[in-house]
Amino acid sequence: DAGVIQSPRHEVTEMGQEVTLRCKPISGHDYLFWYRQTMMRGLELLIYFNNNVPIDDSGMPEDRFSAKMPNASFSTLKIQPSEPRDSAVYFCASSFRRDSPGNTIYFGEGSWLTVV
Amino acid sequence: QQPVQSPQAVILREGEDAVINCSSSKALYSVHWYRQKHGEAPVFLMILLKGGEQKGHDKISASFNEKKQQSSLYLTASQLSYSGTYFCGTEGKGGDKIIFGKGTRLHILP
Numbered sequence: 001d002a003g004v005i006q007s008p009r010h011e012v013t014e015m016g017q018e019v020t021l022r023c024k025p026i027s028g029h030d031y032l033f034w035y036r037q038t039m040m041r042g043l044e045l046l047i048y049f050n051n052n053v054p055i056d057d058s059g060m061p062e063d064r065f066s067a068k069m070p071n072a073s074f075s076t077l078k079i080q081p082s083e084p085r086d087s088a089v090y091f092c093a094s095s096f097r098r099d100s101p102g103n104t105i106y107f108g109e110g111s112w113l114t115v116v
Numbered sequence: 117q118q119p120v121q122s123p124q125a126v127i128l129r130e131g132e133d134a135v136i137n138c139s140s141s142k143a144l145y146s147v148h149w150y151r152q153k154h155g156e157a158p159v160f161l162m163i164l165l166k167g168g169e170q171k172g173h174d175k176i177s178a179s180f181n182e183k184k185q186q187s188s189l190y191l192t193a194s195q196l197s198y199s200g201t202y203f204c205g206t207e208g209k210g211g212d213k214i215i216f217g218k219g220t221r222l223h224i225l226p
Contacts, residue, residue, distance in 0.1 A: 031212070042118075042218035043158070043203060056213060091157065104148055105214060107157040 004108035012114045018080040021111045023092030031095040038088045082115045119206045121217035129225050136189040136220045138204030147187040148205040199224045
């Protein structure tokens with residue numbers, strides 16, 4: 001079975017440019033999470049979706065960040081305009097029936113973003 | 117809201133034991149433990165759901181004290197392959213999102 005698929009794996013961009021990160025969750029999973037990882041803050045939850053609907057975006061740092069999930073098999077995280085402090089690894093993760101106990105989340109390989 | 121992990125880093129020799137602690141300031145429904153190798157995605161180790169529950173996974177086990185809102189991960193007779201960063205993720209009662217701690221870096225020396 002294919003896991004969570006993220007693209008691009010690595011991106012280097014200049015400050016001010018728009019960045020779009022993509023995620024394909026595991027088929028059948030109804031929850032999708034976006035996390036950001038830095039040395040200082042660890043794994044931060046940015047936003048999560050249930051059945052394609054955003055449930056909690058309180059972790060989104062500011063208006064420069066936006067996320068969408070147009071269908072059950074695709075999500076994007078967009079940063080516009082990007083800044084050097086956005087440099088981090090962005091993980092997408094998915095889960096099945098999170099309201100049932102015993103369900104864990106599965107992470108993609110991550111998108112390594114560097115803003116110069 | 118973010119759980120607190122301790123210690124921040126541990127260096128062990130192969131064969132030694134380690135304990136990683138995770139505590140939360142809010143009531144918990146579950147605790148999830150993950151291990152991440154450098155440059156890779158976090159990998160699920162185990163989930164604990166009930167107060168006082170303990171689970172084992174080879175020589176890695178964990179406990180969850182619901183009343184104290186704490187969990188501990190125990191690594192027995194550590195192997196070189198145990199090196200990495202360990203994260204606890206906590207889920208509050210009534211919620212369905214997992215918040216992770218900052219991680220504990222574990223380095224095993226031969």
